[in-house]
Amino acid sequence: MIFPQILAxxxxxxxxxxxxxxxxxxxxxxxITELTWLQAVLAVxxxxxxxxxxxxxFRILVVICFGLIGMVLGIMAGRSMGGSLGHVWGGVLGxxxxxxxxxxxxxxxxxxxxAAAGGILTRGVWYALGLPQVYIWAGAAVGVVAGGMISFxxxxxxxxLFTSLGGSAIVAVGTLSLLYHLELATQSPPRINAYxxxxxxxxxxxxxxxxxxxxxxxxxxIKQSHKWEF
Numbered sequence: 396m397i398f399p400q401i402l403a404x405x406x407x408x409x410x411x412x413x414x415x416x417x418x419x420x421x422x423x424x425x426x427i428t429e430l431t432w433l434q435a436v437l438a439v440x441x442x443x444x445x446x447x448x449x450x451x452x453f454r455i456l457v458v459i460c461f462g463l464i465g466m467v468l469g470i471m472a473g474r475s476m477g478g479s480l481g482h483v484w485g486g487v488l489g490x491x492x493x494x495x496x497x498x499x500x501x502x503x504x505x506x507x508x509x510a511a512a513g514g515i516l517t518r519g520v521w522y523a524l525g526l527p528q529v530y531i532w533a534g535a536a537v538g539v540v541a542g543g544m545i546s547f548x549x550x551x552x553x554x555x556l557f558t559s560l561g562g563s564a565i566v567a568v569g570t571l572s573l574l575y576h577l578e579l580a581t582q583s584p585p586r587i588n589a590y591x592x593x594x595x596x597x598x599x600x601x602x603x604x605x606x607x608x609x610x611x612x613x614x615x616x617i618k619q620s621h622k623w624e625f
Contacts, residue, residue, distance in 0.1 A: 446609035465494060505550055571587055
């Protein structure tokens with residue numbers, strides 16, 4: 396009798412591991428609902444520029460992205476070291492350091508952002524297919540490798556990839572927030588909430604489809620702009 400119980404417990408633990416939530420859906424939903432309608436409109440407007448014309452301002456966007464990454468890392472480091480203002484100074488120093496480093500290392504930074512964008516896209520595909528979230532990093536690793544290789548070969552692809560993805564993410568959050576506020580204003584059933592939490596394919600779709608559209612449009616714009624160079 397002991398052996399079947401052990402097998403049952405092992406099967407239950409395995410099921411719990413496979414069902415463990417890794418994608419922060421609740422956090423994403425909180426970002427959507429906390430936006431006001433005005434912030435959502437501004438997000439959609441800025442995101443469209445980011446998605447379609449990011450290739451014109453990609454240097455500024457790279458500096459901003461790495462500055463934000465440095466700020467997050469600095470805050471984490473400051474909190475670990477303790478002190479009442481440690482996270483504040485850590486965020487400031489981290490932001491300034493990575494933003495400053497990204498200027499002379501622009502091509503390498505673009506490649507890193509392109510690789511990260513590839514990882515996010517394949518991670519989204521993994522989530523959309525309903526595969527075990529505990530192994531979602533395996534799907535992300537494939538995208539990081541593929542995106543990194545493409546970025547190192549053709550830097551323009553990296554620019555289009557990370558700017559289209561970044562703009563699409565902002566547009567998606569702003570659009571979903573507007574739909575959420577529309578539901579509140581009209582007292583409609585909470586369909587957006589249901590789609591976000593109950594359908595794995597929904598969030599990746601609203602992110603990947605605009606990203607593909609942005610890449611196609613940026614490619615056309617770049618071809619028409621003969622003076623554009625990396």
